[in-house]
Amino acid sequence: MRPELERLRLIEQQLLNTPAALPAEDWNLRLLLDGELAVDAEAQRQLYQGLRQAGRQQLRQELRQIHAQLYGGWRGWLRRAWAM
Amino acid sequence: MxxxxxxxxxxxxxxxxxxxxxxxxxxxxxxxxxxxxxxxxxxxxxxxxxxxxxxxxxxxxxxxxxxxxxxxxxxxxxxxxxxxxxxxxxxxxxxxxxxxxxxxEALPDDLEPLVAEAPEESTFAVLDYVERLGEKCKSMLLAFYYFQQPLTQIAATNGYRSVRSATVQKFKCLERLRDSVRRAFKAETIEL
Known part of the structure; x- marks a missing residue:
């Protein structure tokens, strides 16, 4: 992978705490040596937060579709009538 | 024992x-x-x-x-x-x-506390740019980061020959997302 993508991977390993994450002291040393690392890591953390929101939105959309498939049309009418 | x-x-x-x-x-x-x-x-x-x-x-x-x-x-x-x-x-x-x-309760006169509880503004910006990524990148990023599907499954679903190719593509998509969010923030800062 090119160096820019390797940097994304390095930050990802720390943020998601994967088995390949650096020990805390090594990561802190990198932060000291690389002035932009903290800013890049914060930007990447915000990307993950946005992706989480986007994922939730998609999951909700999928659930609305499942609801429509199960209870839309005559099935919905039947269920409401049964509940009365 | x-x-x-x-x-x-x-x-x-x-x-x-x-x-x-x-x-x-x-x-x-x-x-x-x-x-x-x-x-x-x-x-x-x-x-x-x-x-x-x-x-x-x-x-x-x-x-x-x-x-x-x-x-x-x-x-x-x-x-x-x-x-x-x-x-x-x-x-x-x-x-x-x-x-x-x-x-x-009456509606509060000062809406500031309600605003403080809202998600970070940057999250909304990212959400917006996820939508603009294109279907392939969007579905790959969501599959990995939200739905937590294994890369083997993502590679198979998206027609990549290996997990490595899928990994590289995932990081390219993440880079595209980061760059578009960055550009938008820079443009906003310059406008201000």
């Missing part, structure tokens, strides 16, 4: 559910919906809620269950439908209390 290694124990029911949600999400969610929604809907109907309330509350409960199951933090001690009923009941009571407070 040698001590047996302490392996992390995941209750079988949670592990089975997690596996089902990862391998065929639509089928697993449809089954859960079919099994649990009628009871939750009846409960909410009998406790002052509408059909729409039941739908919203149940879907919130399913999102909670989904995230816990996928994240490996779910401990099921009963059937998933019982668990969903429990979450749904709690969410509905919470919602009823929220509505009661709103009807008794």
């Amino acid at each position: 040698t001590a047996s290694p302490r392996l992390p124990k995941t209750p079988p029911a949670s592990a089975t559910l997690r596996h089902a949600l990862l391998t065929n999400r639509e089928q697993a969610l449809t089954r859960l919906y079919h099994q649990a929604f009628p009871a939750v809907s009846r409960y909410i109907g009998r406790h002052g809620g509408s059909e729409q309330d039941a739908q919203d509350i149940f879907q919130d409960a399913l999102v909670i269950l989904y995230e816990q199951a996928i994240g490996g933090t779910l401990t099921l001690t009963a059937a998933p439908r019982t668990y969903l009923m429990g979450i749904g009941r709690n969410l509905w009571h919470h919602e009823q209390r929220r509505r009661a407070r709103l009807s008794y």
Whole structure:
């Protein structure tokens, strides 16, 4: 992978705490040596937060579709009538 | 006597559910919906809620269950439908209390505290740019970062010959997303 993508991977390993994450002291040393690392890591953390929101939105959309498939049309009418 | 290694124990029911949600999400969610929604809907109907309330509350409960199951933090001690009923009941009571407070309290003059509770502005910006990524990148990033599908599965679904190719593509998509968000923030800063 090119160096820019390797940097994304390095930050990802720390943020998601994967088995390949650096020990805390090594990561802190990198932060000291690389002035932009903290800013890049914060930007990447915000990307993950946005992706989480986007994922939730998609999951909700999928659930609305499942609801429509199960209870839309005559099935919905039947269920409401049964509940009365 | 040698001590047996302490392996992390995941209750079988949670592990089975997690596996089902990862391998065929639509089928697993449809089954859960079919099994649990009628009871939750009846409960909410009998406790002052509408059909729409039941739908919203149940879907919130399913999102909670989904995230816990996928994240490996779910401990099921009963059937998933019982668990969903429990979450749904709690969410509905919470919602009823929220509505009661709103009807008794006047609207605040100063809306600042409400704004402070809202998600970070940058999250909205990222959301916007996820939508503009294009279907392939969007679905790949969501599959990995939210739905937590294994890269082997993502590679197979998207027609990549190896996990390595899928990994590289995933980071390229993440880079595109980061760059478009960055450009937007820079443009905003210059305009200000």
